[in-house]
Amino acid sequence: MNKSNHLSIDGRLLSTFLVVLETGSATKSAEHLGVTQSSVSHSLRRLRTFFGDPLFVRSGQMFLPTERAISLKKPIQNILDGMEGLTHERSFCPVQEELFFIVAANDMQRELVFPQLIRELDAEGVSIYFEFIPSGHPSLSMMRDARCHLALTPFPPDSTDIVQKQVFEGSMMCFFDGEVRDPPENWEEYCKAEHVTVRFPDGGTSQRALTGIDKSGIQRPKIAVPNFGAIPSFVKGTRMIATEMDLMKLCTLKELDMAPLHRTSDPVKIFLSWHRRSDSEPAHAWLRTRIQQIASRLPS
Numbered sequence: 001m002n003k004s005n006h007l008s009i010d011g012r013l014l015s016t017f018l019v020v021l022e023t024g025s026a027t028k029s030a031e032h033l034g035v036t037q038s039s040v041s042h043s044l045r046r047l048r049t050f051f052g053d054p055l056f057v058r059s060g061q062m063f064l065p066t067e068r069a070i071s072l073k074k075p076i077q078n079i080l081d082g083m084e085g086l087t088h089e090r091s092f093c094p095v096q097e098e099l100f101f102i103v104a105a106n107d108m109q110r111e112l113v114f115p116q117l118i119r120e121l122d123a124e125g126v127s128i129y130f131e132f133i134p135s136g137h138p139s140l141s142m143m144r145d146a147r148c149h150l151a152l153t154p155f156p157p158d159s160t161d162i163v164q165k166q167v168f169e170g171s172m173m174c175f176f177d178g179e180v181r182d183p184p185e186n187w188e189e190y191c192k193a194e195h196v197t198v199r200f201p202d203g204g205t206s207q208r209a210l211t212g213i214d215k216s217g218i219q220r221p222k223i224a225v226p227n228f229g230a231i232p233s234f235v236k237g238t239r240m241i242a243t244e245m246d247l248m249k250l251c252t253l254k255e256l257d258m259a260p261l262h263r264t265s266d267p268v269k270i271f272l273s274w275h276r277r278s279d280s281e282p283a284h285a286w287l288r289t290r291i292q293q294i295a296s297r298l299p300s
Contacts, residue, residue: 009050011083014076016043017055021073024062092282094121099128099283102148104135106198107229108244109152109270111251112168113294121290134201134227143275149284150291154209156273163279164271165288167295170245172210172265175231178257181239187262191217194240196231199224210243212266228252247298270295 019029020040030037048055051072056063103114110132121128133148140157142148156164174183174190184190195218198206205224207215223234229252231242236255245268249258272291278284 009046011080013043013047013050014080016040017047017069017076018073018080020044020056020063021065021069024064026063092286094126094128094283094286095124097127097283099126099287100131101128101150101287102131102133104133104138104142104148104151104153106135106153107227108248108252109135112247112298113152113291117290117294120294138273139202143273146275149274149278150288151273152270152291153273154268154270156271161276162273163276164273165292166269167272167292168247168298169267169269170247171267172243172261173246173249173258174261175235175242175244175248175253175256175258176240177236177238180237183257183259184241184262188217190241190262192219194222194238195219196223196225196234196240196242197221198228198231198244199226206244209245209268210265213263232256250299 016029016033019032020026023029023032026037026040026044030040033040044056051068053068054066055069055072056065058064103110105114114130114132118128118130135151135153138148138151138153138155138157140159140162143151143157143162152167156162176183184193195207200206205221206228207218207221222240225231225234228244228248231244231253232255234240235242242253242256243261244253246258248254249256272288272295274284274288
């Protein structure tokens with residue numbers, strides 16, 4: 001065999017070899033393969049050159065295989081089976097696998113989706129492990145370098161290799177302690193109030209989700225905390241307010257009172273984002289579907 005030309009052979013040639021080995025006839029092989037007899041003869045010449053062996057010798061109307069040809073039958077069949085397997089989708093059954101995912105999500109998105117998801121998967125007997133990291137404003141490198149498999153965020157990276165799908169949306173609302181104060185009566189009172197906000201690692205705050213309105217008059221936040229779950233500790237028992245997404249009333253800010261703003265900002269859309277390399281991976285596609293199912297059941 002000419003080892004320097006090992007990449008010159010292809011599946012069609014190997015398939016022709018097996019058919020000739022089975023039929024012992026160039027004519028019958030051509031009929032079986034739907035090609036001309038000269039095409040089969042050409043393929044046999046290439047195979048003989050490649051393997052450095054006659055492979056078949058004529059005996060009357062029949063082609064008899066050499067010992068070399070007989071010895072090649074099983075390894076060539078294995079090669080063709082492997083090539084066929086490359087085109088088949090990997091089978092996936094979640095209860096038969098141990099799954100692990102790194103998810104970038106701030107505490108609101110995490111609490112809205114994953115506790116319920118994990119309860120459902122536990123009941124189904126699915127063995128799954130999650131590592132959660134803060135999403136903030138996810139960077140493109142975070143997803144390209146596989147530092148997270150999925151991100152739930154209102155600020156997905158904008159790139160052709162990042163897929164994003166909206167899973168839910170909400171409105172920005174004013175949160176306050178109703179035992180201490182009423183909500184601001186007007187926009188001026190809202191702007192002058194002492195605000196609590198979340199500051200993300202990239203330096204931005206959760207107030208950047210307040211879009212479509214003029215924010216220039218809003219007082220600088222009195223308190224900036226690292227996550228949404230810390231907001232109630234500072235708002236409870238004070239006249240401070242926080243401006244966050246209404247869905248937080250279901251989880252992280254459920255102990256606070258909520259009222260509409262006096263100016264309507266743009267809706268806040270939360271996206272499920274992932275790198276395109278995971279688009280067709282069965283386990284990833286399955287998890288994305290389950291997350292979307294949970295999100296679809298959230299109150300509108």
